[in-house]
Amino acid sequence: MRKLACVIGGGVIGGGWVARFALMGWEVRVFDPDPRAAERIGAVVKGAERALPMLFESPMPKPGGVSYHATLAEAVQGASYIQESVPEDLDLKVKVFQEVQCHCSCDAVIASSTSGFRPSQLREGLERPGQLVVAHPFNPVYLLPLVELVQGANADPYFTDKAEEILTGIGMYPLRIRSEIDAHIADRLLEAVWREALWLVKDGLATTQEIDDSIRYGFGLRWAQMGLFETYRIAGGEAGMAHFLEKFGPALKWPWSRLTEVPDLDADLVKTIADQSDAQSGNRGIRDLERLRDDNLVAILRALKGQGAAAGKLLKEQDDRLRRPLGDGVPLVTVRRKVPVDWTDSNGHMNEGRYGQVFSDASEALMAHVGADQAYIAAGNSYFTAETNIRYRAETLAGEDIVVETRVALGAGKKLRLLHEMKGANGDLRATCDQFLLHVSLQTRRSCPPLPDVRQRIEALASLHDRAR
Numbered sequence: 001m002r003k004l005a006c007v008i009g010g011g012v013i014g015g016g017w018v019a020r021f022a023l024m025g026w027e028v029r030v031f032d033p034d035p036r037a038a039e040r041i042g043a044v045v046k047g048a049e050r051a052l053p054m055l056f057e058s059p060m061p062k063p064g065g066v067s068y069h070a071t072l073a074e075a076v077q078g079a080s081y082i083q084e085s086v087p088e089d090l091d092l093k094v095k096v097f098q099e100v101q102c103h104c105s106c107d108a109v110i111a112s113s114t115s116g117f118r119p120s121q122l123r124e125g126l127e128r129p130g131q132l133v134v135a136h137p138f139n140p141v142y143l144l145p146l147v148e149l150v151q152g153a154n155a156d157p158y159f160t161d162k163a164e165e166i167l168t169g170i171g172m173y174p175l176r177i178r179s180e181i182d183a184h185i186a187d188r189l190l191e192a193v194w195r196e197a198l199w200l201v202k203d204g205l206a207t208t209q210e211i212d213d214s215i216r217y218g219f220g221l222r223w224a225q226m227g228l229f230e231t232y233r234i235a236g237g238e239a240g241m242a243h244f245l246e247k248f249g250p251a252l253k254w255p256w257s258r259l260t261e262v263p264d265l266d267a268d269l270v271k272t273i274a275d276q277s278d279a280q281s282g283n284r285g286i287r288d289l290e291r292l293r294d295d296n297l298v299a300i301l302r303a304l305k306g307q308g309a310a311a312g313k314l315l316k317e318q319d320d321r322l323r324r325p326l327g328d329g330v331p332l333v334t335v336r337r338k339v340p341v342d343w344t345d346s347n348g349h350m351n352e353g354r355y356g357q358v359f360s361d362a363s364e365a366l367m368a369h370v371g372a373d374q375a376y377i378a379a380g381n382s383y384f385t386a387e388t389n390i391r392y393r394a395e396t397l398a399g400e401d402i403v404v405e406t407r408v409a410l411g412a413g414k415k416l417r418l419l420h421e422m423k424g425a426n427g428d429l430r431a432t433c434d435q436f437l438l439h440v441s442l443q444t445r446r447s448c449p450p451l452p453d454v455r456q457r458i459e460a461l462a463s464l465h466d467r468a469r
């Protein structure tokens with residue numbers, strides 16, 4: 001399948017889709033009648049280019065090109081996936097889908113970013129209603145994996161399955177919503193919290209900052225890794241969920257919530273909220289806030305990745321999908337990645353310990369390349385590092401692209417000596433590492449010669465790298 005996506009509507013959400021598809025190697029065609037759309041999307045893509053690759057240890061694919069088209073008919077040509085992200089207006093969306101179907105391939109997935117409409121509403125008057133699904137993302141689309149995938153009645157599961165496969169391939173977590181309902185699942189939950197928050201401000205009970213603090217210092221942290229039900233199960237103690245419901249069930253009937261009413265967004269309430277929000281965050285521009293949000297999300301997601309928990313598990317799976325064989329260049333490129341924010345220290349640059357990690361990753365990649373991979377290790381053979389000598393030549397900042405080039409300087413029997421050079425995007429040297437490893441048996445924990453295949457491949461690399469010196 002040709003990896004060609006079309007994004008219709010290039011605002012906040014459309015821009016995020018463009019960035020995610022393009023950075024995951026898809027060519028993207030955009031249609032948006034607003035002449036400022038390309039500039040807006042450019043700014044979103046720039047932020048995404050810094051943030052998204054920080055999530056992965058594997059190299060990103062070559063980014064796909066982004067092209068802008070004067071007509072919708074031209075933009076959808078040849079696309080296998082079409083994502084609509086025009087404003088939340090049912091008539092407008094239906095009109096867009098009707099036009100899309102006049103020009104797109106009958107095999108293409110047509111997906112809507114709608115926050116609240118049901119697929120059956122969007123399919124009104126469509127010639128091929130089954131071709132449309134809802135794929136509701138979360139802002140920023142290029143970092144947050146969740147996408148609510150709604151098929152609804154009268155759909156063709158072929159398109160839902162295809163959408164699921166494509167969205168998974170670009171690193172997202174498609175959550176299939178079993179029955180179509182207004183606002184799907186997540187927006188219903190968000191809406192409940194949002195309404196309650198608006199009442200708290202309107203009634204003068206809390207400021208915008210106090211409400212944000214009540215979330216980010218407390219339950220927001222719990223939600224990011226366990227959600228609602230698993231968290232409350234623990235709150236029930238040894239007796240679990242049933243006991244939690246027994247303990248806190250009666251409170252549901254007390255007037256703890258104003259959810260059944262909606263506050264009027266009259267001029268007074270809008271001014272109160274806008275003034276409080278200005279006082280809270282008005283000293284920072286939107287781009288600054290976006291960068292702060294993205295860096296924090298990257299750090300949180302990477303922490304979850306370390307634990308293999310929640311969205312972090314998905315990142316590990318995407319790393320596996322992105323991993324490619326090393327190739328046979330001389331020297332070998334053993335690491336190609338972006339420096340993530342959580343690797344920097346109080347000097348504002350990549351911490352010295354992380355250089356050790358990068359070179360360790362380089363050795364591990366080389367080991368896998370010569371056949372000393374996870375299966376080889378599981379069978380009881382491995383290499384241990386006996387000595388590492390790192391020279392720091394220039395500082396490296398978060399968001400920078402780095403590569404490590406590795407030469408086998410010695411591959412004789414159980415001895416392996418690797419010379420690594422870490423370079424920046426322009427080939428400028430950042431650090432070198434001279435590393436001596438010994439082959440070991442994991443049963444005896446003593447050194448021993450490698451198995452013949454690994455030994456041969458190491459010797460071949462050593463002689464190739466020696467000749468190329």
Ligand SMILES: NC(=O)C1=CN([C@@H]2O[C@H](COP(=O)(O)OP(=O)(O)OC[C@H]3O[C@@H](n4cnc5c(N)ncnc54)[C@H](O)[C@@H]3O)[C@@H](O)[C@H]2O)C=CC1
Pocket residue numbers: 008009010011012013014031032033034037085086087088089096113114115116136137138139
């Ligand atoms: N902003 C958010 O937090 C989220 C929004 N959504 C949904 O995504 C959709 C888009 O929302 P936003 O990006 O926030 O809106 P937006 O207002 O930022 O962007 C809409 C874009 O559509 C363009 N547009 C208008 N008419 C068009 C047409 N006929 N053809 C092509 N482009 C057209 C506009 O020029 C604009 O660039 C909505 O359905 C919204 O509910 C979904 C998740 C989150």
Ligand SMILES: C[N+](C)(C)CC(=O)CC(=O)[O-]
Pocket residue numbers: 114115137138139187190
């Ligand atoms: C406010 N909103 C309904 C458009 C929000 C969403 O749809 C999802 C999000 O990113 O919060």
